Amino acid sequence: MGTAYALPEQLRGLVDAWLGDERRPEPPAKGKAGEIATLPLPGGVPAVLLLAGSGDGAEADWRKTGAALVRAASGDPELTLALPSDVSPEGVRGLFEGALLASYRFTLASDPKPPTLTSLTVVTDDPSRFADAVARAEAVARGTALARDLVNTPSNIKSPEWFAAQAVEAATPLGIDAQVRDPEWLAANDFGGMLAVGGGSTRGPRLLELRWAPDGVDLHSLRHVVLVGKGITFDTGGISIKPAQGMQLMKKDMGGGAAVVGAVLAAAALRLPLRVTVLVPLAENMPSGSAYRPGDVVRHYGGRTSEIFSTDAEGRMVLGDALAYAVATLRPDVLIDLATLTGGQGVALGKRTAALFSENDDLAKALFEAAEQAGERVWQMPLPEDYLEQIDSDVADANNSGGRGAQSATAALFLRPFAGEARDRWVHVDMSSPAWSDGPSDELTKGGTGWGVRTLTRWLESL
Structure with missing residues (x-):
């Protein structure tokens, strides 16, 4: 297959002979996505030739290849890539997403080592053909990088006020309007769930x-999407305190909030012709003399009440307020919430697949397809009506903890009433495990993954 840059005949012959040499220490190259064969050329230009497999040439294959290439070249300052002549714009988008996301780094070290690889040049016969694909990849990568930064920042820095300030700073240059409401405003407007969780x-x-x-457009002519993200900047469990091991990664408990912020940044960077409103209820769940207690009854925005069975089921408490507020004041055409909500999600679906709950199968299918295109995964889960008895309360509309059985489903059932008249166009995504990666894997790096930015942006683009 030809590329935009033709290898000199002598070098091409060397490559063919080297690939066919059975004495090579590496196994035979099969051209699988992400497979890299390294040919050193001492004294030559280039000094190292990387031969990258792209599988079937699908976008997902190119995403894997882009990530593998930047890792293979991480010890060199520059990487030049000659694209195959038949690569698609979708493939180029995947390539750039993989390369940019795998290049992500986060450190607070006093003397951080700068990355060695600082330049990636892509050679193609027709740059204009791929300009839009590259712009989309860059917008998504920037949104994901901010979401990863927010998740990875330690919670001694990451207060609710700090998170909000970082989001406003990133959003304002893109023409996104921002507003941050303080505890006094929340109290005046009866946000009981947020005040209870943040009270400690x-x-x-x-x-x-x-x-x-977008500017200059009649807002009423645009579809209005409201994205809500759980923003617990640290979760001790409150009075129902977690064990030390369970608390170690709770700086990631605002991963849903980080994802919806990253998604609206990408939407604005791409100038998508939509109204997108993001709500992030931010609180820190701590034990103290002013913390909310098991047995309390909390009145949420809009009047619904919750009996507290566990102060460690705090995410649904703040989401309830935000969802009810969204329905009452924003009139969404579609309402989606993302949350690192339950450990049960990871038990059911593992580290790379989020749980999706909705009574709108068409909307669920559209998000499933967007996730597949984006290189993330969701799976639609049931909302069994007979599980409602697990969140019954003798003194309130519901209890806030359905126990250890079917955790993700009972949490979704708890949230459903807060969607009110938007229930038929509401989606809840529990992405607790996918929000964090224990090590590098394809385009993921160790730490916060920014899960959800890519899926939401793809879905918004499809609208």
Whole structure:
């Protein structure tokens, strides 16, 4: 297959002979996606030739290849890639997404080592053909990188106020309107769930609202999507305190909030012709003399009440307020929430697949397809009506913890009433495990993954 840059005949012959040499220490190259064969050329230009497999040439294959290439070249300052002549714009988008996301680094070291690889040049016969694909990849990668930064930042820095300020700083240059509500506003407007969860911390809760719409367009003519993300900046479990091991990674408990912020940044960067409003209910769940207690009854925004069975089921408490507020004041055409909500999600679906709950099968299917295209995964889960008895309460509308059985499903059932009249166009995504990677894998790096930015952006693009 030809490439945009033709190898000199002598070098091409060397490559053919080397690939066919059975004495090579590497196994025979099969051209699988992400497979890299390395040919050193001492004293030559280039000094090292990387031969990259792209599988069937699908976008997912190119995403894997882009990640593998930047890792293979990480010890060199520059990488030049000659594209095959038949690569598609979708393939180029995958290539750039994989390369950019795998290049992500986060450190707070006093003397960090800068990355060696600083330049990636892609050679093609027709650059203009791929300009849009590259722009889309860059927008998604920037949104994902911010989401990863927010997740990876330690919670001694990451207060609700700090998170909101970082989001506003990133959003404003893109023409996104921003508003941050403080504890006094939350109290005046009866956000009981947020105030209860955040009441044990010296760093009070905040409600972050970001609004994107293109200039010069009648807002009523645009579809209005509201994205809600859980924003627990640290979760001790409160009075129902977690064991030390269970608390270790709880700086990631705002992964849903980080994802919806990253998605609206990408939507604005791409100037998508939509109204996108993001709500992030931010709170820190701490034990103290002012913390909420098991046995309390909390009144949410809109009046619904919850009996507290566990203060460690705090995510649904803040989401309930935000969902009810979204329905009452924003009138969404579609309402989607993302949350690192339950350990049961990971037990059921593992580290790379999020649980999706919705009564709208068409909407669920559209998000499933967007996730597949984006290189993330969701799976639609049931909402069994007979599980409602697990969240019954003698004194309130529901209890906030359905026990250890079917955790993700009972959490979704708890949230469903807060969707109110938007219930038929509401989706809840539990992405607790996919929000964190224990090590590098394809385009993922160790730490926060920014899961959800890519899926939401793909879905928004499809609208």
